[in-house]
Amino acid sequence: MSNHQTVTGTQATPQQAAKSLGLIPGAHSIQDLICFSHLRWNFVYQRPQHLLSRASRHFRVWFWEEPVWDHQAWLEVRPIDAQMHILVPHVPHGTPAEAQHDLQRKWLNDLLTQQQITDFVAWYYTPMALNFTEHIQPRLTVYDCMDELSAFRGAPPQLREREKQLMQQAQLMFTGGQSLYEAKKNLHPSVHAFPSSIDNHHFGQARLGLDDPADQQALAYPRIGFSGVIDERLDIQLLGELARRRPDWQFVLLGPVVKIDPASLPQGPNLHYLGMKAYEQLPAYFSNWQVAWLPFALNESTRFISPTKTPEYLAAGLPVVSTPIRDVVSTYGECGTVWIADGVEEFERSIEAALQNPSALCWSRIDAQLAQCSWQQTWKQMHELMDEQLQISDRSRFSATKAVTV
CATH class of the missing domain: 3.40.50.2000 (Glycogen Phosphorylase B;)
Structure with missing residues (x-):
């Protein structure tokens, strides 16, 4: 050595x-x-x-x-x-x-x-x-x-x-x-x-109303957030089309771009790629989003995934909209705080529903579920x-x- x-x-x-x-x-x-x-x-x-x-x-x-x-x-x-x-x-x-x-x-x-x-x-x-x-x-x-x-x-x-x-x-x-x-x-x-x-205590801090991180402060509301590796598993066509249809929504993506050309990612005034953040910083970002989403493509690379971010978003108090990833559907599809959407129109309707009255969502059920994992x-x-x-x-x-x- x-x-x-x-x-x-x-x-x-x-x-x-x-x-x-x-x-x-x-x-x-x-x-x-x-x-x-x-x-x-x-x-x-x-x-x-x-x-x-x-x-x-x-x-x-x-x-x-x-x-x-x-x-x-x-x-x-x-x-x-x-x-x-x-x-x-x-x-x-x-x-x-x-x-x-x-x-x-x-x-x-x-x-x-x-x-x-x-x-x-x-x-x-x-x-x-x-x-x-x-x-x-x-x-x-x-x-x-x-x-x-x-x-x-x-x-x-x-x-x-x-x-x-x-x-x-x-x-x-x-x-x-x-x-x-x-x-x-x-x-x-x-x-x-x-x-x-889930590290419930860590992500639960987001529910306390943390200060908005500096590189996110200037963004308008509502904010639809994603955190994770940005690679071939992401449905970039869905991302681009939804951002185009809803210029009044701000789409925030945290994470490194891996195995795909960054130039292939859709661009627009309401698309914000803020790069990879330290684990300790994530609750502050989540605290200042209104909805989290999982825009995963449905392909061989996502067939068996169990996204770590799903319970993290929920622990942070964020309603979630996801493509029909099997483990998301089976684990959280009926919890009342997760919407399953297939296609850009369903995503738009589901995010609208999640934005309407988040305080009315039943969090006690999902919190009890998260406490067990x-x-x-x-x-x-x-x-x-x-x-x-x-x-x-x-x-x-x-x-x-x-x-x-x-």
Whole structure:
């Protein structure tokens, strides 16, 4: 590993104490969790950040990102705190894929050795990480399948085969939504649905009437807002047509433009692309919108999505208008504060309805629903499943060892 890295000290492993007491080690006895992600930690704050921040209360978390181009080869180790480290492989421009895998394999081996990581959880968001991790031997492998990545633009052709391999190796598989669970449940013996959850306290601040952010203050009302990645999943034709039909509405979009040409986005005096905002800033923006919307296209890349923003908008007290995304319809379609619209005319009518008398909407029902799906509860349930799986594995290993010795 390069001298560019930061290395933290190690602590005595809790599994040693457990063994000395004759206990079967569980998830709580493993010190480290290594996550392999296709998303960057400093990108849009979403599922990986929510879950792994909470995981860091139980494990030292090592968050391994995809490589970035650089003028030299080195592994950046960026500590967030003593329990959370971001790992960014830097590879020289033009390095062939196989050589990138070799570099990452070496750096991973060095990390395991230098940090004395021998008993750990491997947590995968991208099956493509198997290209350089096939040799490691975690005590537990978790595949948190948050999206159908093979349906996304630019997906590697090997992704489906790698996913099959990962599902064979993983003892646990989580899915980011109910429709994705339905698609995967027969492909693995232990699949569990964990749809998008909510940090209710954080987004609930929007209901308090927060100050309007500076880059939004000059915009007229009413404001129709979207927050998230702006990519091929967005129905830009719907966006452009609705903005043209309703010049009296202001359409605000927060988030980075990814995998599509920014020049392809519709333009107009009532279309406002304000860029990516920090997670901490979002409640202030939401607090000064009147309606939130989910203008997703209906295509292969959105077939299984469970938008994180749906519960965030609702926690902020915003009525929501969405295209008929399956998980939105099944989870929130009858809650009374979400309108499902198909086509520009239905969107226009639905937004008008949402704007008419938002105070008359029944928020008690949706608030009760949101109270049952916090990120903390989601992590707690995942952690319990991990612990159960480790107990099963350890008992099986103990029985096998006992049989051999007898």
